[in-house]
Amino acid sequence: xxxxxxxxxxxxxxxxxxxxxxxxxxxxxxxxxxxxxxxxxxxxxxxxxxxxxxxxxxxxxxxxxxxxxxxxxxxxxxxxxxxxxxxxxxxxxxxxxxxxxxxxxxxxxxxxxxxxxxxxxxxxxxxxxxxxxxxxxxxxxxxxxxxxxxxxxxxxxxxxxxxxxxxxxxxxxxxxxxxxxxxxxxxxxxxxxxxxxxxxxxxxxxxxxxxxxxxxxxxxxxxxxxxxxxxxxxxxxxxxxxxxxxxxxxxxxxxxxxxxxxxxxxxxxxxxxxxxxxxxxxxxxxxxxxxxxxxxxxxxxxxxxxxxxxxxxxxxxxxxxxxxxxxxxxxxxxxxxxxxxxxxxxxxxxxxxxxxxxxxxxxxxxxxxxxxxxxxxxxxxxxxxxxxxxxxxxxxxxxxxxxxxxxxxxxxxxxxxxxxxxxxxxxxxxxxxxxxxxxx
Amino acid sequence: xxxxxxxxxxxxxxxxxxxxxxxxxxxxxxxxxxxxxxxxxxxxxxxxxxxxxxxxxxxxxxxxxxxxxxxxxxxxxxxxxxxxxxxxxxxxxxxxxxxxxxxxxxxxxxxxxxxxxxxxxxxxxxxxxxxxxxxxxxxxxxxxxxxxxxxxxxxxxxxxxxxxxxxxxxxxxxxxxxxxxxxxxxxxxxxxxxxxxxxxxxxxxxxxxxxxxxxxxxxxxxxxxxxxxxxxxxxxxxxxxxxxxxxxxxxxxxxxxxxxxxxxxxxxxxxxxxxxxxxxxxxxxxxxxxxxxxxxxxxxxxxxxxxxxxxxxxxxxxxxxxxxxxxxxxxxxxxxxxxxxxxxxxxxxxxxxxxxxxxxxxxxxxxxxxxxxxxxxxxxxxxxxxxxxxxxxxxxxxxxxxxxxxxxxxxxxxxxxxxxxxxxxxxxxxxxx
Numbered sequence: 001x002x003x004x005x006x007x008x009x010x011x012x013x014x015x016x017x018x019x020x021x022x023x024x025x026x027x028x029x030x031x032x033x034x035x036x037x038x039x040x041x042x043x044x045x046x047x048x049x050x051x052x053x054x055x056x057x058x059x060x061x062x063x064x065x066x067x068x069x070x071x072x073x074x075x076x077x078x079x080x081x082x083x084x085x086x087x088x089x090x091x092x093x094x095x096x097x098x099x100x101x102x103x104x105x106x107x108x109x110x111x112x113x114x115x116x117x118x119x120x121x122x123x124x125x126x127x128x129x130x131x132x133x134x135x136x137x138x139x140x141x142x143x144x145x146x147x148x149x150x151x152x153x154x155x156x157x158x159x160x161x162x163x164x165x166x167x168x169x170x171x172x173x174x175x176x177x178x179x180x181x182x183x184x185x186x187x188x189x190x191x192x193x194x195x196x197x198x199x200x201x202x203x204x205x206x207x208x209x210x211x212x213x214x215x216x217x218x219x220x221x222x223x224x225x226x227x228x229x230x231x232x233x234x235x236x237x238x239x240x241x242x243x244x245x246x247x248x249x250x251x252x253x254x255x256x257x258x259x260x261x262x263x264x265x266x267x268x269x270x271x272x273x274x275x276x277x278x279x280x281x282x283x284x285x286x287x288x289x290x291x292x293x294x295x296x297x298x299x300x301x302x303x304x305x306x307x308x309x310x311x312x313x314x315x316x317x318x319x320x321x322x323x324x325x326x327x328x329x330x331x332x333x334x335x336x337x338x339x340x341x342x343x344x345x346x347x348x349x350x351x352x353x354x355x356x357x358x359x360x361x362x363x364x365x366x367x368x369x370x371x372x373x374x375x376x377x378x379x380x381x382x383x384x385x386x387x388x389x390x391x392x393x394x395x396x397x398x399x400x401x402x403x404x405x406x407x408x409x410x411x412x413x414x415x416x417x418x419x420x421x422x423x424x425x426x427x428x429x430x431x432x433x434x435x436x437x438x439x440x
Numbered sequence: 441x442x443x444x445x446x447x448x449x450x451x452x453x454x455x456x457x458x459x460x461x462x463x464x465x466x467x468x469x470x471x472x473x474x475x476x477x478x479x480x481x482x483x484x485x486x487x488x489x490x491x492x493x494x495x496x497x498x499x500x501x502x503x504x505x506x507x508x509x510x511x512x513x514x515x516x517x518x519x520x521x522x523x524x525x526x527x528x529x530x531x532x533x534x535x536x537x538x539x540x541x542x543x544x545x546x547x548x549x550x551x552x553x554x555x556x557x558x559x560x561x562x563x564x565x566x567x568x569x570x571x572x573x574x575x576x577x578x579x580x581x582x583x584x585x586x587x588x589x590x591x592x593x594x595x596x597x598x599x600x601x602x603x604x605x606x607x608x609x610x611x612x613x614x615x616x617x618x619x620x621x622x623x624x625x626x627x628x629x630x631x632x633x634x635x636x637x638x639x640x641x642x643x644x645x646x647x648x649x650x651x652x653x654x655x656x657x658x659x660x661x662x663x664x665x666x667x668x669x670x671x672x673x674x675x676x677x678x679x680x681x682x683x684x685x686x687x688x689x690x691x692x693x694x695x696x697x698x699x700x701x702x703x704x705x706x707x708x709x710x711x712x713x714x715x716x717x718x719x720x721x722x723x724x725x726x727x728x729x730x731x732x733x734x735x736x737x738x739x740x741x742x743x744x745x746x747x748x749x750x751x752x753x754x755x756x757x758x759x760x761x762x763x764x765x766x767x768x769x770x771x772x773x774x775x776x777x778x779x780x781x782x783x784x785x786x787x788x789x790x791x792x793x794x795x796x797x798x799x800x801x802x803x804x805x806x807x808x809x810x811x812x813x814x815x816x817x818x819x820x821x822x823x824x825x826x827x828x829x830x831x832x833x834x835x836x837x838x839x840x841x842x843x844x845x846x847x848x849x850x851x852x853x854x855x856x857x858x859x860x861x862x863x864x865x866x867x868x869x870x871x872x873x
Contacts, residue, residue, distance in 0.1 A: 041508040044830050047790030050810065109787040109831065 005277070005301050009370050010253060012274040014299025020270045023297035027188045027323075028092070028118055036122040040069035043114045044105060051100035051116055056417075056425045057084035061100060065119055076123035078134045085159045085428070086152055088128060088198050089181050090421045091121035093189050095286075097319040099421070128197070133204035138165035140207075143438045146171065146229040148216050151179020152420045153410025154235030155202055156427030157434075161233075162207035164435045169229070170208060173215035179237055180411075181420065183262040186290040188297075190265075217384050226405050231434045234385070234393060234401070234408040235427055238378035244282065248340025249374075257281060257291035257375035264294055276371025279303045280349050282337055283375030284314035289321070291373045292329045303329045304367055308336040309356050338364060346372050380412050389414035399430035407434055442747035444740060444754055446480060446544075448721045449613045449638040449698050451571040453480035453544035456754065457711065457739050460702055460723035461485050461548035461574060461617070464733075466522055468532035472539070477733035478740060481544025483641075483723060486521035486576045487529055489551040489561060494520045494582075499663035503650035503670065512730045514676035516650040518661065518668055520582045521550050526564070534568040545569075546615065550576040550588050553598060555605045562610040572613035575606060575637075577628070578644020580621050580671045590644070593619035596631035603635025615700060618642040618684075620677075625684040629694045640688065641700035641723060643681045645671025674726035678704030682717055686765045689718025695762075706735070708742025715754075716761035769860040776846050776853050777821040777837040779803070779814045785834040786812060792825035792835060800824050817847040 004014050015023070031039060043065040051061040059080050067076035080087035096102075096117040104113035127134060143166045147154045150172035158168045176182055181195040203210065214220055216236060225232045241256040243249055253276065267273050275298040281288045284307035296303045305324065307314055311333045314321060325331060335351040336358065342348065349372055352364040380392055387394050387402035392414040399407040409426030416422045446456040458481035459465050459474055466485040474482055488494060496519055503516040522529055537545045547570045551557035565573060576583075577593030584591040592598045599616060606614045616632035618625065620643040629640050647669050649659045659667030681703025688694045701719025705711050706727040714722050727735050747754060781792070781804075788810040796804040803818035804825060814825075826835045840846060842855040860866050 038509060041510075044789045044791060046788075047794035048806070048810075049790075050788070105787040105789045 005299055008277050010274045010276045013271050014275060014277075015271075017271055019299075020297070024187050024191070024270065024294075026191045027186075028121070030125055031118055031122045036068055036073070036119060039115050039119055040065045042106060043069070046105055050103035050105065051114075054099045054103045055083075056099070056419065056421045057087075057090070057428070058425075059083045059087070059120070061116055061120075064123060065114065065116070068119055068123055073123045073126040074130070074132075074134075076119075077127035080120055080123055081127070081134060083428075084421065084424050085156055085202055086181070086198065086420065086424045087120055088124035088201075089152070089190065089195065090424065091117050091124055092194065093181075093185050094421050095317045095319065095419070098317045128201050131201075133201065135159075135163050135205055137163055137206050140167070141165040141439065143167065143230045144169070144228075145231045145233065145434060145438075146225045147233045147235060148172075148220075148225070149179060149235035149237060149410065149412070150174075150177035150199070150210060150212070151235055151237055151410060151423065152181060153413075153423035153427035153430075154179070154233065155199065156424040157233045157235060157407075157409065157431045158208050158427075159202055159205055160428050160431030161434060162205045164431070166207070166230075166435070166438070168208045170210050171214040171216070171220060172210070172212050173218070173236075173239075175212050177210055177212060179235075183265055184237075184258060184287075185265070186261065186294055187265055188294075217381070222384050222386075222403075222406065226403070230405070230438055232406045233399070233427070233430055233434065234406065234412055235410045235423070236380075236412045238411050239381040240379040241374060242377045242379060244337055244340075244374055244376065246337050246339050248342065248346065251340050251342050252345035253342075253370055254340055254346055254372045254374065257283065257287045257373040258378065260373055261287065261290050261294065264298075270298065273298060275300050276369070277301045278368045279371045279373070280367050280369040281305045281373045281375055283307065283373075283377070284309065284316060285375065285377070286316050286320060288373075288375035289316045289324045289329075291375055293324050293327050295371070295373075296327050296329055300371075302368075304332055305329055306332045306335050306337070306351055306367070308334065308354055308358060310334055313356070335365070336360075340369075340372060341366070346370060378411075385412075398433035399426055400433065442744040442754070444480075444744060444747075446721050446754065448544070448700065449572070449615070451481070451544045451546065451613060452542070453721070454542060455480035455736075455740055455743075456715070456721035457736050458482060458544060458546075458700070458721060458723045459728060460725040461576065462725040462729070463517075463519060464725060464728050467524065467529075468536055471532075471536050471545075474728075474733050474736075475536075475540045475543050478736045479543070479733065480721075481546065481571075483546045483548050483574050484529065484533055484570070486548040486550045486579070487526055487561070487565070488521050489557050490526050493523045493525055496520055496523050497663055500661035501670075503661045504674075505650055505676065512726070513674060514648075514650065514672055515674040515726045515729065516648045516661075516670040516672045517645070518581050518670040521548075521576070521579065526561075530564055530568055533565075533570055537569045537571075544571050546572045546574050548574045548576050548617070550579065550583060553587060553592060553602060555609075558602065558605045559609050562606065562612075566610060566612055570612070572615060572638075573606065573610065574615040574617050574641060575602060576617050576644070577602075578617045578619035578642075580619060580645055580647050581669060590619040590621055593617075593628055593644070594622050596627045599628050599631040600635040603632050603637045607636035613638040615639045615641050617644055617702075619644045620680060620684055620703075621647050625687050626691045626694060629688045629691070629697065633694055633697055637697075639698035639700060639720070640694075641702055642688070643677065643684055643703045645673045646677055646680065648672030673704065674730075675704040675706050675710075678706075678710060682713060685714060685719055686717045686762065689759060689762045690765050705739075708739045708746065711739055712743060712746055712757060713761075715757045716759070717765065718759045718762050720758055771859055772857050773860065773863060774854045774856065774858040776840045778816050778819045778840065779821060779823075779825050779835055780838045781812055781814060781825075781835050782833070783811070785831050787831055787834075788812065789830060791828045791830065795824050795828045819848065 064076040064079040101113035107113035178195040279295040281292040393408040399409040407430040410423035444455040461483040505514040579589030583589035616637040701714030702723040
């Protein structure tokens with residue numbers, strides 16, 4: 001084994017550039033024309049199809065697959081995008097194995113669903129490659145709407161509003177739009193700068209102004225926005241990362257998984273990105289898997305996900321868990337962190353076994369670690385927002401908040417799964433409601 | 441393993457699977473390889489009269505339609521009879537027959553409608569040692585424009601006349617190949633019989649345009665911007681061929697006349713179906729052209745297994761379904777069935793529901809959890825749900841017991857037979873005796 005991989009500590013360049021490139025290649029490579037036709041042929045064109053019902057954006061999946069099968073992927077793309085303007089990204093990042101493909105009748109019958117996600121990507125890639133924007137704006141309404149957050153919810157809302165003829169201004173705290181699509185998804189799910197390309201394409205509708213580096217609460221206030229605009233949509237992300245709340249949480253080498261993922265996504269050269277030899281990721285969701293798998297792909301020797309409940313209760317899908325394990329990530333379940341040990345920097349992390357009700361068993365163990373990622377959830381920074389429901393913005397129906405003229409959707413709004421596709425649906429539905437409200 | 445040895449009008453072959461007169465049998469190289477692969481016989485691609493051979497187009501000569509996964513369902517061709525010199529074909533036929541005496545070798549012929557032309561070619565064929573001749577009265581393109589092929593096959597009097605010439609000028613068995621491009625297949629078959637044919641073979645290809653190029657606005661296959669109709673064959677034509685075979689087999693005028701069944705035979709099952717409807721053997725082309733000569737091996741093993749399982753010999757199979765081919769008016773209207781969906785096999789795709797609800801009798805209910813059930817009070821047993829279901833055996837037709845009440849009509853299922861000929865709604869009904 002290569003000495004660079006065996007070297008302890010957090011260091012860059014553990015793998016050759018070619019190995020890095022191979023590791024971070026497209027997780028589900030795009031179909032070529034032949035593959036798409038073969039895959040599309042498998043669709044039964046079900047009545048009231050379960051796949052479409054399972055899709056949070058209710059894409060008419062049998063119709064778009066039939067349109068692919070008959071040689072009109074452009075029409076297929078329009079079917080997809082009319083329901084989900086981020087259909088390209090959703091085709092890449094949706095946990096299809098727990099949504100459309102899980103209920104595909106061919107999954108039920110044969111254990112092999114129609115590969116809906118990849119077909120969706122085939123259709124949307126076709127249209128995006130043509131640089132065409134398939135929708136036209138309606139006549140200007142003279143109404144102005146502010147959208148806070150250029151993530152999936154905000155982009156979806158903004159596009160639908162612009163299509164209806166409203167003027168939209170999107171404000172985002174980060175230097176680039178895209179939200180989690182740009183900063184928060186494993187690199188092998190969004191290759192070739194897809195998130196940025198998709199935003200550019202989406203803005204092709206016209207009527208949307210993007211203002212980056214504008215954070216709610218720092219550069220603008222909700223009060224100011226409601227005074228200045230006819231309506232406001234809040235589609236902000238979860239800015240806070242939950243702490244481990246144990247001794248040594250602040251030691252050097254203990255980091256937020258979301259920051260690691262974001263840094264990785266923005267890195268120009270992966271060979272320059274440092275990673276530990278012994279990496280421990282704490283958590284059981286997609287973020288934990290994304291951080292763990294990418295650590296491994298950067299050349300970490302030992303990567304372990306530690307989750308406090310049983311594996312069946314991990315928020316990451318079975319597919320994601322298998323992906324991690326296939327990449328050599330070890331998953332330890334029913335163990336919660338007790339302390340981070342080390343002299344300044346982390347050296348070890350101590351866990352205690354628990355049962356599924358999180359009752360400590362008294363049995364503990366330590367894992368060597370030179371890098372620890374916190375992936376136990378993010379939280380909304382709630383100052384200056386409408387009324388909350390728990391730790392998120394309370395919404396009714398299509399994203400109506402406690403404040404008149406203010407809607408919310410995506411991760412900041414209560415209810416719904418924290419998925420890209422759910423955020424897109426919420427943004428779209430709020431836009432329709434905003435439109436109906438503004439046009440009376 | 442069942443004995444598949446076949447004797448068709450005195451022509452013996454180790455199995456009833458022959459390659460039809462077509463591109464696969466155009467030359468010695470192919471025919472030898474076909475025999476090596478296991479084919480029981482071949483009908484050599486049609487020979488024309490002596491002289492400069494015909495020419496073929498130099499652009500595409502085939503067109504096709506496909507099913508799911510691009511499975512070839514129908515093939516169309518505009519190829520003519522052999523475009524190789526007569527003497528070359530005759531020499532090769534002789535060589536092949538000499539080396540494969542146990543295999544059937546029949547020679548397909550097409551020469552002008554003049555007795556002299558037939559008198560000239562028949563001795564040449566006889567001299568090769570071939571087992572028989574097949575008269576190509578079916579080819580629907582190119583040759584028909586010159587008064588041959590289907591131009592003969594569409595006129596029963598010509599069929600009878602030419603067949604008679606052949607029988608008078610040759611001692612070889614004579615099979616007359618029929619075109620389906622006519623209204624009533626029984627008429628040409630009767631003509632062949634009157635002319636003294638030993639057998640008929642059918643069907644030849646069907647006039648067809650397989651597709652239209654929507655950029656060139658021309659039929660495909662397209663040659664320099666134009667297309668001509670071709671002859672259609674392959675799995676898609678099998679139902680048409682089966683019906684025509686059955687019509688000849690059950691017609692009193694032609695009943696018992698040997699038939700060589702042709703038209704979309706792709707598997708052993710297709711072959712068995714043709715034989716059950718009266719074909720003494722089958723001829724295959726498209727399956728071989730799609731998958732190669734090896735397909736015959738599945739046909740041999742499948743038919744053997746079937747015969748073994750049924751405990752019958754090959755000759756017992758021939759014509760066994762013919763007595764059950766009837767006319768609509770003789771179907772038992774008192775045989776009442778209802779569709780039944782096997783919930784264990786159902787994958788809840790809902791296609792039966794969409795088909796029935798949108799286009800038929802609204803006889804399938806869709807309930808909570810995508811459970812599909814048949815409404816017996818609406819079901820007319822049309823079978824559409826069975827046909828659109830993607831899972832074989834999931835939906836079946838179950839016959840109601842005599843004495844039960846049909847919830848659709850409220851009437852008791854009668855024990856006795858009752859067809860349209862005696863039905864009270866039929867103004868022509870005969871009084872039941």
